[in-house]
Amino acid sequence: MDRLTALQVFRHVAELNSFAEAGRRLGLSPPAISKNIAELEAHLGVRLINRTTRRMALTEEGRIYLEHVTHGLDALARADQILCPIKTAPSGTLRVSAPMTVTLTWLSAAIPEFLSRYPDLKLDLHLDDRRVDIVREGFDLAIRGSDNLEDSSLVARKLAVMPHVLCAAPSYFEKHGRPKTPSDLKAVNCIRFSLSGHADIWEFRKDGRTERIAIDGRYSVSSSLAVRDALRAGFGVSLIPCLYVESDLNAGRLQSALDDWNTVETTLYAVYPARQHLAPKIRVFLDFLIEEFSRNKESVHASPA
Amino acid sequence: MDRLTALQVFRHVAELNSFAEAGRRLGLSPPAISKNIAELEAHLGVRLINRTTRRMALTEEGRIYLEHVTHGLDALARADQILCPIKTAPSGTLRVSAPMTVTLTWLSAAIPEFLSRYPDLKLDLHLDDRRVDIVREGFDLAIRGSDNLEDSSLVARKLAVMPHVLCAAPSYFEKHGRPKTPSDLKAVNCIRFSLSGHADIWEFRKDGRTERIAIDGRYSVSSSLAVRDALRAGFGVSLIPCLYVESDLNAGRLQSALDDWNTVETTLYAVYPARQHLAPKIRVFLDFLIEEFSRNKESVHASPA
DNA sequence: GACATTATTTACTGGTAGAGAATGGTGCGA
DNA sequence: TCGCACCATTCTCTACCAGTAAATAATGTC
The missing domain is CATH 3.40.190.10 (Periplasmic binding protein-like II)
Incomplete structure (x- = not known):
């Protein structure tokens, strides 16, 4: 038995004081109404409605039950309604x-x-x-x-897509030389962004060839902005999203290297x-x-x- | 979809924070739980629970919905409980x-x-x-x-069963004679209890023979006690339940007649x-x-x- | 007294709720 | 690190049940 519909049937019957009218209102046939009420009564073991073919009236138990059921049904209906605005407008x-x-x-x-x-x-x-x-x-x-x-x-x-660029401060390149190939990075102080998936191995591609360099360095940090600060200070080189060093490159505070190699994209x-x-x-x-x-x-x- | 079970499933899942555990508690298979939640969400057009295979958490909407649903469900449960004592003990x-x-x-x-x-x-x-x-x-x-x-x-x-007796006051019988056969009643002032089904026709049976007498009289009243008062006053005869005139007969205030005839029983x-x-x-x-x-x-x- | 309406009963049918097996995914412990 | 155990989901299948239609019984009305 679907108790929710049974309860709604009961409520309508009680309020309209008629099985047939409740059926019409709910789009159900008279037998369906009868059966729902009968099953509800069987479930409860209590007679809710006294009825002849011509007349019907709630029993005392029916009246008590109706009151609580109405309350519960309204609460459930309100639950559905409360979601209505939420599911249409952002809130x-x-x-x-x-x-x-x-x-x-x-x-x-x-x-x-x-x-x-x-x-x-x-x-x-x-x-x-x-x-x-x-x-x-x-x-x-x-x-x-x-x-x-x-x-x-x-x-x-x-x-x-965030392309990366290999870069360092001009002062760093002056002191330690500008790398010409990826393998030059092995001998370089590489600043690593520790949370990156490619923190320890940097990839470079050119002409269908891929170079994977296990890099090393003395500074590993979990913020790209800290990496940038270290770059600006001329501490080493790093592979960093272009975005973060855009203005530095434009202003000449940093310089890129290995520009002819494609590197990782995040x-x-x-x-x-x-x-x-x-x-x-x-x-x-x-x-x-x-x-x-x-x-x-x-x-x-x-x-x- | 049976929305009531769906709501109960939702409630259990939310409170236990687990689909499987809710299934065990409710005696349902895991697929049943999944389907109920999915159908409920489809019905509402709102995602109630974010879930991976390993973890689940109510959405904000789910939390709001749960609150109202819990309220409604409790009200309905209370409705059932309130009938429990009523259906076992008289009240x-x-x-x-x-x-x-x-x-x-x-x-x-x-x-x-x-x-x-x-x-x-x-x-x-x-x-x-x-x-x-x-x-x-x-x-x-x-x-x-x-x-x-x-x-x-x-x-x-x-x-x-209430047997009837034909009786009158002794004074009445003295004045108008005591009826010997049912047909004697035609000429007698019969007091009628108007609400009785046999108010106008009195039946008497003896030896398998039935006499039906259309009686007449000047006093018709809708209370047997008024009939008894009239009998006591010696106003006429009447066919009245023995019970009502028991003490009168015993005390001699009234006397029965046609005792050898069986008469109507109510x-x-x-x-x-x-x-x-x-x-x-x-x-x-x-x-x-x-x-x-x-x-x-x-x-x-x-x-x- | 014939008709209309009402609740109920019976027999039947279509939809669906739930179980079971299989899949993909995940955390825990050895 | 691997493997095991558990979890949510999907798919398929079955059994059951809710609802309809037609028929019945009862009752109020014109």
Whole structure:
């Protein structure tokens, strides 16, 4: 027996004081009404409605039962209704995890405009370069580099490609020489971004040939911005997303090397739990990310040139 | 989809934080759990639970929904529980319709004892010689004479047989003669109980012969007690339940006639709406009636002798 | 007194809820 | 590090049940 429909049948019958009318209202045949009431009574072991073919009236038990049932049914209906606005308009709190550096250099400036576009939305943005467990920690969405991409039941949406560039301060190159081939890097102080998937081995490609260099160095750090600071200070060379050193290269504070080699690219993904029933708040933030990253694409791609 | 089980599944999953554990608790297979949640989400168009194979967490919407659903589910559970004591122990209000005279002469004296036996029970006893519509007027039980017995969907339980006796005051018989045969009644002032089914035609049987006499008289009244008053006053003769005139006959205030003829009997029934799921309050009152009428039977049957 | 309406019963059917097996994925412990 | 155990999901299949239709019984109305 489907008790929920039985309860709704009971409620309608009680309120309309008629089996037939309740059937018409609910789109059910008279027998269906009868059976539902009879089954409900059998389930409870209590007679709820006294009825002849012509007349019906709630028993005392029926009246008591109706009161509680009505209350419960209304609460359940309210539960459904409360989700209605949520599933159409963005609202509530959006919990997002994003890598520190990407956010600070690329995204955070645009966040206020995004939030002002959706006044009912709150944003809880966690800056963390770790690969967070999105489900366990209750995030709605995470921005990840391809290094960290786990191939689970999550959905990944590509946002942007971040080409890398090998660079150092002019002073460093003057002192230690400018590498001409990837293998020159073996003898060089390489600053490593420890959270990268390719922290210890750097790849270079040219003319279909791939060189994989196990690099070494005295400084390993978990923030690209710290890497940049070390580069600026002339401490060593590093392979770093172009984006982060764009202005340094333009201003001559840093210089690139091995420009004729293609190097690793980090693809940036938005990762979220499911494609079905995607909440509007996630949907709009995703759209915002796509829009934002595509807007900046040309400037980024132009930078290494 | 059975939404009630889906909601219960959702609730258990949310509270136990595990699909499998919820399945074990509810006696359902893991696939059943999955499907219920998926269907519930499809129905709402909202993702309630983010899940990988290893971990799961409510979404914000899920948390909001759970709160309301829990509330509704509890209300419905309470509705069932509230009926539990009612369906086992007599309680609440018992609405009974009974004929005035039968009650006053036979029953009402025992009512207080009955009520003190069931302290949680209230009795609303309507004394009315009309044939009431038991369902329309919301009675739990009615006491009826066989005259009024409608053959509907109601249940009738035989309580007692009330033999009648033809009688009048000695003064009346002295003045107008004592009838020797039923047909003598045609010339006699017959007092009629108007609510009886045999008010205008009185039947007498003897040796397999039946005499049906269309009687006449100047006084018709809707209470047997008024008939008795008229008899005592020597106004005429009447056919009246032995019970009502027992003491009068014993004391010689009234005298019977046509004692060698069998006359009509009124069978007393308890009538109630249904045999299934008979409420305890009705059950105990019915038992009380049966007990009470069977206790008095011998004295009643002895009276006409 | 014929008709219309009502609740119920019976027999039947289509949809579906649940089990079982298999798959892909993940954490824990040896 | 590998393997084991567990978990959620998908697919397929079956059994059951909810609802309909037609027939019945009862009752109020014109």
